[in-house]
Amino acid sequence: MISSSKSIKSRNEDSIMIENRQQQSQEDEEEDPFLRFVDYARSLLSPENNDSVLESSTPSWSWIVSRILKTCIAYSSGVTAAILLSDLSLAWSEQRRFRVPKKMPEWIEQLKKKNRRTKLVNTVTIDSIYEKNFLSTSSVLEAVVVDAFVLPGTNIYMLTLGDFWSSNNIDLYLHRRYYDLVDPCHGILRKGREVFLTGCYLRTAAEGSGYPRLLPTEYIVILLDEDQDDDAMLLGAQFCSDSFSSISLDAFTEGASYSLYARIESMGSPETQAISGCVQKKQIILVDNDGVKMKFLLWGEQLLLANLFSVGNMLALDKPYIASSVDDAQELCLEYGSATQIYMVPVIQHEEQVSISLTQNRCLGSRMLSTYDPSQGPKVSQLTLPCDSQGSVDFRNYPFRAFITDLHDKMTGISLYGCVTDILWDENIAKTVFRLRIRDTTGSIWVTWKIRSWPHHIYLWLDMLHDKTKAVTGAAFVNLSCLPAMLNSSCLHKLSLLADLSKQNDATHICQVWLDQVEYYHVNTRLSHSLCGHFLDNSPSKFMKCNFCHCACDSEVVNTFHLKITIADESTKIFAWCTGETASELLQISPDEFCELTEEEQIMYFSSLENERFIVAIVNCQRQVLGPRDGQTQEYDDVAWEITRAQKCE
Structure with a gap:
């Protein structure tokens, strides 16, 4: 009995010690100048009448942090609060342009309502092209064909393009490889057709010579909608008879062509291939309806095309080039040839309701805490977030800071702020792959990471979370302890x-x-x-x-x-x-x-x-x-x- 009492007392003391440590840790984080500045900046960028922190007009916690760190890296000698707030304000204003409604034709409005895709990373608006009078070749235009016409007195085809976010249109000189698709009666490139394009050069308007136009680009992907009869008939008639198993290199050499339909399973990183000098290569893995996989290779400048693709999209490849693999002569692969045309059925953006935990409601920031009444329960209970075809929910635009205790299966795009407490290398996993234990005020978690330096206090992006204890993968991190700008940025430290x-x-x-x-x-x-x-x-x-x-x-x-x-x-x-x-x-x-x-x-x-x-x-x-x-x-x-x-x- 005495022994039992001592045991209970010991456990109670341990519990009190743990609670005290957690409370002290939470108090330390509340005093963290970096976190305080993040909350302050977010409150300034949020609308004054913002009753809900879930509105699209409010920046996410991770967006604020990543932008601050990006500025700190750019200004290695140090930053001031004025520099950070100015950069944040300009960047947020630029980002919100995509969300500000513009006056546009009714039929484009209807297309916009049907659009359930995730915007591509390098997408720019037509309005921004006019404002900056500049367009990078790696930029992406998610456009709608407003008109297709021939320049008077020539045989040159032009497309007038609009987008879902701009009040302006812009003309594109159409590349000749697409001329057979602009027939006024039967061509697929006509009014209302959505296209993705990249690799564009801007012909700026010289004095007295009109307005800017886009020069021809080979890198156009034509979007199809399986719910539209014409598109469904095109896919069924042209792309369902061939499969990866039916491809013959001998038949291709003798003049046969193929039209193939497959899903993008994965996209690799660019690699340097020593063929006639150093040429970059990107490998995309496709899976057809029979479950057969095949590589689709992009070379050199063709890598720009990958900016138009997303994992899960269905590609319809018309007349791809068939070649033997560089690594294995017996293996066939697809390439983007001079006669190849690409159609795409984009993956539909699914959404899922996510419950807001008490952890976030406790840490909503100064503005929300000032109006929060605990007796009325949490101010926010749910929000809707996008998820991919595998059911993983994307937390990139999650409005709150994520804590380790909030992590669960099937999450991606998570950002964590914490301290590295352990690094473990297991020779049975892979060389240069380590496991890091990250700790914040709510707990700790192991993260698999290909690491090149010793991190201390870090900000970490998680690429994919499959299991809370075994398979968390880190995508990128910033080591705040070694960031040069921190020494001279008094707004971010004390x-x-x-x-x-x-x-x-x-x-x-x-x-x-x-x-x-x-x-x-x-x-x-x-x-x-x-x-x-x-x-x-x-x-x-x-x-x-x-x-x-x-x-x-x-x-x-x-x-x-x-x-x-x-x-x-x-x-x-x-x-x-x-x-x-x-x-x-x-x-x-x-x-x-x-x-x-x-x-x-x-x-x-x-x-x-x-x-x-x-x-x-x-x-x-x-x-x-x-x-x-x-x-x-x-x-x-x-x-x-x-x-x-x-x-x-x-």
């Missing part, structure tokens, strides 16, 4: 004293310090892998391998510092370590220059550094990096604090 560091172990601290002591025996030059910054064995070898990336790095080896140093401020002094650019900045010398000095000159050089003042970013680095067999490795001994970025005070 200065800490060294004596306060132990109160917030998970935070990145910005401190103004001086060098208190630089010992000769604490300054080492070592070989490191230039891509990830981690040390190599100093023993010379023909085949050098990075112990962190687990890959050969013979041509990517540089000299770098491993520095342990005592820094001080008015409150106390601490012992810390750093490497790479940060160590070079503190020592005000490069490793190669340092190695050229004699031992006596090196010792004298250190004495001249004492009392030099710096602004530094400091993190607690007592975390684990686990290898496949050797357990925890302590490359940097037991020094608790790492200086991740430093800048000399002028």
